[in-house]
Amino acid sequence: MNNLAPLGAEMPVWAKEDEGFHVPYWVFQREDVLEMENERLFQGETWNYMCLEAELQSPGDFVAVHVGETPVIVTRDHDGEIYAFENRCSHRGSLLALEDRGNVKDFTCVYHAWTHSLQGDLVGIAFKDGIGGKGGMEKDFCMNSVGPRKLRVANVDGLIFGSFDEDVDDIEDYLGEEVLDRIHRVLEGRKMVVLGRFTQVLPNNWKLYVENTKDSYHASILHTFFTTFELNRLSQKGGIIVSPNGGCHVSYSEIDQIAEAEKAKNTIYSDQNIRSQSDLQLADKSLLASFKEFDDDITLQILTVFPGFVLQQIQNSIAVRQVLPKGTDEMHLKWTYIGFEDDTTEQRRARLKLSNLIGPGGYVSMEDGCIGGFVRRGTKGASDNNAVLEMGGRSIEGGDDRITEASIRGFWAEYRMRMGL
Amino acid sequence: MNIHVRQAEVSALISAAQARYVREIDDGDCTAWPNFFVDDCFYTITSADNYAQNLEAGLVWLDSKDMLRDRILSLLEANVYERHSYRHMIGQPFVGELEGDEVDSETSFMVARITREGPTDLFATGRYIDRYRIVGDEAKIVSRTVVLDSNQIDTLLGFPL
Ligand code: FES
Ligand SMILES: [Fe+2]
Numbered sequence: 001m002n003n004l005a006p007l008g009a010e011m012p013v014w015a016k017e018d019e020g021f022h023v024p025y026w027v028f029q030r031e032d033v034l035e036m037e038n039e040r041l042f043q044g045e046t047w048n049y050m051c052l053e054a055e056l057q058s059p060g061d062f063v064a065v066h067v068g069e070t071p072v073i074v075t076r077d078h079d080g081e082i083y084a085f086e087n088r089c090s091h092r093g094s095l096l097a098l099e100d101r102g103n104v105k106d107f108t109c110v111y112h113a114w115t116h117s118l119q120g121d122l123v124g125i126a127f128k129d130g131i132g133g134k135g136g137m138e139k140d141f142c143m144n145s146v147g148p149r150k151l152r153v154a155n156v157d158g159l160i161f162g163s164f165d166e167d168v169d170d171i172e173d174y175l176g177e178e179v180l181d182r183i184h185r186v187l188e189g190r191k192m193v194v195l196g197r198f199t200q201v202l203p204n205n206w207k208l209y210v211e212n213t214k215d216s217y218h219a220s221i222l223h224t225f226f227t228t229f230e231l232n233r234l235s236q237k238g239g240i241i242v243s244p245n246g247g248c249h250v251s252y253s254e255i256d257q258i259a260e261a262e263k264a265k266n267t268i269y270s271d272q273n274i275r276s277q278s279d280l281q282l283a284d285k286s287l288l289a290s291f292k293e294f295d296d297d298i299t300l301q302i303l304t305v306f307p308g309f310v311l312q313q314i315q316n317s318i319a320v321r322q323v324l325p326k327g328t329d330e331m332h333l334k335w336t337y338i339g340f341e342d343d344t345t346e347q348r349r350a351r352l353k354l355s356n357l358i359g360p361g362g363y364v365s366m367e368d369g370c371i372g373g374f375v376r377r378g379t380k381g382a383s384d385n386n387a388v389l390e391m392g393g394r395s396i397e398g399g400d401d402r403i404t405e406a407s408i409r410g411f412w413a414e415y416r417m418r419m420g421l
Numbered sequence: 422m423n424i425h426v427r428q429a430e431v432s433a434l435i436s437a438a439q440a441r442y443v444r445e446i447d448d449g450d451c452t453a454w455p456n457f458f459v460d461d462c463f464y465t466i467t468s469a470d471n472y473a474q475n476l477e478a479g480l481v482w483l484d485s486k487d488m489l490r491d492r493i494l495s496l497l498e499a500n501v502y503e504r505h506s507y508r509h510m511i512g513q514p515f516v517g518e519l520e521g522d523e524v525d526s527e528t529s530f531m532v533a534r535i536t537r538e539g540p541t542d543l544f545a546t547g548r549y550i551d552r553y554r555i556v557g558d559e560a561k562i563v564s565r566t567v568v569l570d571s572n573q574i575d576t577l578l579g580f581p582l
Contacts, residue, residue: 283488287491355478
């Protein structure tokens, strides 16, 4: 399925001076790169989104998720704390949880019934002392010496992140103040509820989707829904923020009140001229009916956390997306659509309607799901060529311009640093 | 009229409507798709997991016939995707008891997708959970919840199911 170089062939060299503005296509194609990613990114000093706190309400609640390609269980124990550990039995490695979510008192493996606590400790072995003096484990066997690896857990406004590396930076430093503020902006102090979950299967390497979410340059070009139906009536301004290491970003747009005031002043004279150019109209515009949710004018905010997390606010459509590699040529994009406990019926309805914009069939995101596949197919046989990411210069600095690839270059800068590539 | 005869008639009307429905999607251009619905209809696509847990969000979530029209208009005029088509196989509808002029119905389906450059793939399986209204000698959809069996959905869900 992939463009693997012959077995044993060494990984090519990615010139240091290319930084993040020239990216060779073999980075998306090679099995050995994926192996390195599992080890150095997903199990390295990074924070990986796992689930929402709202999915773990009561002691004993658990969800089975993935960090990179590694299966992980996240639980709430009776002390009220959240724990995470590999979904792997201490004995011979079977999955411990066979459901996506539920409430349990412990995790007893189906294979030979070794029992693990809600914190992932091995606490019981079936027939440990044998039967009638025969069989059983060696007397010096120590239950603490084995067990699934545990993850360090961080909770940011109800988003639960995990890290396999104890030495990872505190999440506040990892995100940087500006990105953290933008998470607070959407979620701080609010009680989330899950409105739905969908797993979209994309036919491409996971990094191609990450690039797409960080790509503020393509939005008005690839996605023609808003322009075709002339739905972007208000003047917009916006910009991007890139975290200190490069890998996290925020791209946003907001209503430009000054430009709007100017327009209002001139309306009397130009009324005839602002008639719609196109005769294509949506018959039911309630699709986009939104309500005032934030005390600013930001209508769109896409936020990513390195390596594979997205928090999205498109008007009142709030969702998180988790990017999971499945081999080199496939990935899963796990969407969780979010509402809040104090939503009114009308507000809830508005969120459900706006969610027509997102997901595999979304008016705006359906193209994003396919573009990675186009790149995968387009770059077959071009492993040693490279993508050009020089829009807006070569730096990874944010600014008030969205016609830039700065946040994608930022991703590659952090990627190269952590991979040692 | 004998209630059993009426019930059989209603089932036949629903089967006929569904046969025309899939023909419009698979072999037509979908522009007549909204006509299978009443004006204040509801149409959504979700997964069996979400449905079982009463989670309301859908991959598509439309609550008027105009929104259905807009969906097709957008697919034909605005959205960008690779050429593809569907082939629906639908089972016999399981039709409930007539309540006034409305009736519940459930139908299994399998959909194959044929994409440019690609083979014929099994795209989705699931069931339609429907409410029909009998208007004259036609069965019109009041509400259709498309419940996909798997929570994993291929990357492109363009045309309706
Ligand atoms: S593999 Fe789990 S008890 Fe043996
Ligand atoms: Fe996009």
